[in-house]
Amino acid sequence: MTTTPPIVSLRDVHKYYGTYHALRGIDLDIGAGEFFSLLGPSGCGKTTLLRTIAGFEDLSSGTLLLSGQDMAGVPANRRPTNMVFQSYAIFPHLSVAENVAFGLRRRSDLNRQAKAALVEDALDMVGLDGFGARAAHALSGGQRQRVALARALILKPKVLLLDEPLSALDKKLREQMQNELRRLQRHVGITFVLVTHDQEEALIMSDRIAVMFEGEIAQLADPQTLYRRPTSRQVADFIGVMNFLPASLTAGSTAASVEIAGLGRAAITPEQCPAGMPTGDCTIGIRPETMSILFDGEPAPARETSGQVHELAYYGDMTYYDIALDGVEKPVTLSMKNLVGRRVLERGETARISWDERALIAFAK
Amino acid sequence: MKLKGFGTSDTARGLTLIAPPALFALLLLAVPLVAIFAFSFWSQDFLTIDYTPTLKNYREALSEPLYGQLILRSVLIAGAVTLTTVVLAFPIAYFVSFHVPANRKSLWIFMITIPFWTSYLIRVFLWKVILGYNGVLNSTLIGVGIIDEPLTFILYNANAVVITLAHAFAPFAILPIFVSLEKIDRSLLEASRDLGENHVMTFLRVTLPLAVPGVVAATLIVFIPTIGDYVTPRLVGGPGGLMIANMIQTQFLKLNNAPMGATLAVIAMAIVTVIALVFIFLNRRWLKARS
Amino acid sequence: MTGRGGWLRGYAVLYLLFLYAPIILLPIFAFNDSTIIAFPLSDFTTKWFTEIPNTPALVRSVQTSLIVAVTTAVLSTLLGICAARAGARYSFPFKTPVMGFIMLPLVLPEIIVAVSMLVVLMALDLPLGSWTVVLGHTLICTPFCIAILNSAFGNLDVSLEEAAFDLGESRWSTFRLITLPLVMPGIISALLISFTISLDEFIIAFFLTGTEPTLPVYLWGQLRFPQKIPVVMALGTILVALSVVLLTIAEIARRRGIARAGGKDTGGFL
Missing domain, CATH: 2.40.50.140 (Nucleic acid-binding proteins)
Structure with missing residues (x-):
């Protein structure tokens, strides 16, 4: 699957919170353009792993490379990753357009018009054209999620990290967004790393899935292999x-x-x-x-x-x-x-x- | 599992932030409290302070009837004020929480808090005007014909102090009780009704027990500042309504006996602490017995 | 339900009357043309108000009080921001006892705060003045600021700051662009409430003030002279009006803050 050099590469990554061993030796390569899912029950360390890649958590030991570069000591705001938060984290005091344009503030190479055009495009891409002037708190759950996507994708990150992005949506909307996310990922070609506890969601959307239990990767495979040939009873029980x-x-x-x-x-x-x-x-x-x-x-x-x-x-x-x-x-x-x-x-x-x-x-x- | 911060050195950042307020409290609260404790073991020798440690002040404070009387009176008045304030405040908190529509609640709370934010001195003074011999209350009652002679038991005594302080600390009692009542899940009351209890029994068996933490908070919030109040006893208390704070002030600023004042302050603090701890202990027991 | 609500409402109205009784009397005597503060009333007059600016000691005490209150408000709000932020966001050793100690003045009779600070100042032979009052007031106002700001910082979703940081902002610009605007209503409330407390505080000012008394200390002195009382009433009326205006602004700021954060109004100060 990963013939191109990996975008994300983790080697023997451990994470401790005090005495609690949250990540227990994670080895993982995620390829360019992959839709990759971290799947597991709550408390299995999947969110910690995602936040480690984002730079919100330090490694206790091990190495993390993003497109070949060691990320040790590189804070979240300098990493080529962007995140869609579980709560979406839409800035309540800014309009939709201001939210989407937030990460462009420091881009001195772009003038106002160029930035506005990029925002237009990003909103268009997630199906929110014409919503730019809306107040953030006047959005529905599905719209918030789209704003969060546009806000992250406008920066063209190497990796987009999604922390349970669909868990707050009702069933119908969730199924619709699963399709849209998949389509969007193919369209932009950016590597997506998704954290979810919903095995069906992982099967539907992912190219590959890492199933995690208690801080370890129990099995890493494509959806069909994972379903048909689970390597442990625990994985088999969790999937389907x-x-x-x-x-x-x-x-x-x-x-x-x-x-x-x-x-x-x-x-x-x-x-x-x-x-x-x-x-x-x-x-x-x-x-x-x-x-x-x-x-x-x-x-x-x-x-x-x-x-x-x-x-x-x-x-x-x-x-x-x-x-x-x-x-x-x-x-x-x-x-x-x-x-x-x-x-x-x-x-x-x-x-x-x-x-x-x-x-x-x-x-x- | 804890997920917080941007990852790096949260502890250091927390310590840096807490340092200014903590240092401020250390210098302006901890040091003075230690100092006043030390002073209470020294003695005044005319214009200088004798630094040899002695229990003389404490012996005097506990043996001299004047001090004992003042301390006892302070506790009794503060207790009476607390009881009056909390008993009067509970129905108001209950009314606002249960009978005022949700969108009007903050207006009511706002209305209740407004008088509290107006000059304390002037409010106390106005109570003197209301309760006085020729005051508003007496002239109204005489005018209406309810009484013939002005009432004299309502000014320059402990009653006046209780009335005035009950007024001054009303919002302090209402707010915590209101908050604890607001937290009660309304479906609990419906469940109680559904299980066959009437309004009164539902109130006694569900609402009141769940409001206990608020009542305890209200009691402490009213009692603690009341016992150390200076202005009200001085203005409306007369000689029979003076409290410990007045004596502390007298020792410090009039008699120039700082060690004795410090001793009385330490005793007052000790009483407040003991009573507060008893209350907190009872509250814990109450909460534990219920869980 | 409505029956019980009925007598409770009657009680509530009586209680409000009790709460407002002194404040209703205040303007009545302020506009009454007599130095005796009692009924029956004499003629209507505004002369007590015009006398205020012509009483230099009063004007000076108002100035002193304003300077003390503004300084106290700024200092205690700054300290409150530090403590509330540290409390809401970070964990550090001895967090609970340290926070508890900072909040201690809330449950300490003010006379204790006043005399213990006085003892230290006397021992160090430091002169009393407005600055000692400011220190005392800041000590008692900081816990109030922390209580208000705690809810402002506590309601702030951590992922909003993480999102800004993730989108390339630095720690400082995240604070400036996201945190500060979102807690601003809390900061305004804290400033106004500490200002109001300081402006009204008597006992600490009484013990720690120097040659320039604050307004409450000045008023305390005037209450002994019957002929000065009507002017005090006039001033009190102005203060009440001012307080109501300030509190209304604070309340509006608080509601805006809640609306902005998309939350529901659950009512009430503190």
Whole structure:
């Protein structure tokens, strides 16, 4: 992915607050023009990492390079990065145009007209043309976010840092802004680094995602790999929904196989299994959409098992079933599209279930 | 997790900023308080000060009935003022918080605070005019025919001091109670009603307990300056209404006995501290018992 | 609800009458053509007002008080800005005790502040004068300024300053362009309130003043002479009017500040 030299480069970065170890050895390269996301639960250090890149936090140890230059001792106002704050931080005493023009104040090479033209362009780019004279406090949440974007992008930073920029918006507006942000990023070609706790948002927008837990990067991959091949149970659990079944791994002469509670024996390829995993007790993960219910004597495309409908949740487009399998304590979840003519099972009904061993992922216990 | 500052040397920046006000308070408050404490252990020898440490002043202050009487009276008057002020202020704070529309509240608070910002001396003097033998109150009451003789128990005694101080410190009592009432989530009152309590019981079981911190703050804010008040006892108190501050002033400026004045000041401070601590302790216990 | 609101409202009106009783009397006696401050009233006159500028000692004390009050307001607001900023933004060792100590004059009877400063000044054999009054007043006004400025600095979103810094401004220009304009209403309130407190303060001025008395100290002396009282009433009337104007300005500044920050008015000074 990163064939061009990295724009952001972190090497063994640690950050302590007193005795609290907030960042625990971060190694990370972010390429030019990438849309990169830092994803994790609150308190995982993602915001600290972003603020470290911005220059609001010092490193306790390690190095940070921005386009090859060491940023040690370079304050935030001298770094080629700009930030969109979670609260947007729109200056309440300035108009929209004055907010957007704020960072141009020190540009002596530009006269008033040139600055005004740049502000025009920036507002135009975020869809706020004609809003320049508005008072900042008269803006809606979505408009504030656009002003914050225009204000940062007008300075043409090498990296734009976005701290949970969509968390304050309602669902509809958030989905719309996700698309717009993605489009805007392609349009300007600037590297975006986004902090979010919303896994769906990260999957939709990013080229690559770093999943963080407790100050460490647990996995760094593109969205599809992250979803399909999570390298740890923790990551798998955080991204989307996954069922975990107790299992036992046996290494054969040619291929490995697992004995899974409720599903039976299945073959497993090295791809589905972390390298060097010991044989014996393990956990098998399987996503809800890779299993399905078989109706009316329909033949199973791959493997088949059966169970009882324990609970169900009807979502309109989908139905989520919790199915109790024999020999498994916790029911497994599977999802079905509510296609035309397909009925919704009731609680207590016995269901035939189809599953595919290619969808299995093994994790250490 | 703490996220603050621009990253570098927040502690140094904080210390640099706090240094001027802290040094000022150190030089003009800490040093004088230490000095007055030291003075209270010295003694006046005609025009010079005898620096040998002695408890003579304290013995005198505690044995001489005049001082004991003044101290006791100061505490009693301040207590009466505090009780009167807080009891009178609570309904006002309650009214503004619960019965005045939200957009009119700051107007009411503004109206309540205005009299407080007008010259204290002149206000106290005007109470003398109101309460006097031929004063506004007496001439009005006689004019209306309620009384035949002017009331004499309302000027030049402790009553006059209580009335005047209750007036002077009214906003100090109203504001903290108002703030604590404003903080009460109105849905708590609805919940209480929903659970079957009537207005009165809701007030007693929900509103009043939640207003306790405000009442405690009001009590302290009124009591502390009141016990050291000088102007009011002097102007409307008469000989029977004088308080400790008047004696401190007399010792310093009239009798030229700074050590004795310092001793009385230290005793006054000690009383204020003890009473304040008792109150804070009771408040803690109250809050703890509820959590 | 309305029934209880009814008698409470009646009580509130009576209470306001109690609060305003002395202030209502003030102009009545100020315009009354008699040196006896009692009813019944005599004729209407404005001569007590015209006498004010013709009383040199009074004029001098007003000048002294104004100089003391302005100096106190500026000093205590500056100290208040430092303390409130440090309190709202930074953590440093012994923060709570240091801040508590600076706020201590708020809970100390003023007579204690007055005599303890007097003791030190006497011991150091320093002359009393307007500057000693300024020091005493600054000491008691600073906590009020801090209380007002705390909410101004506390309501300021840290990310606004970070945003300005991130957009290339220096620490100082960030303060000038962002912080200062946003806390300005608080600064104006602090200036006005410390000015008002200093102008009205008696006991500290009484102990620490030198040969040039402040206005309250001068008035204190005049209260003993009945023939001087009407002039005091006239002056008091002017002071009340002045206070109301100043407070109204402070209140408007406060509301503007809230509106500017996009917040909701929850009412009240302090």
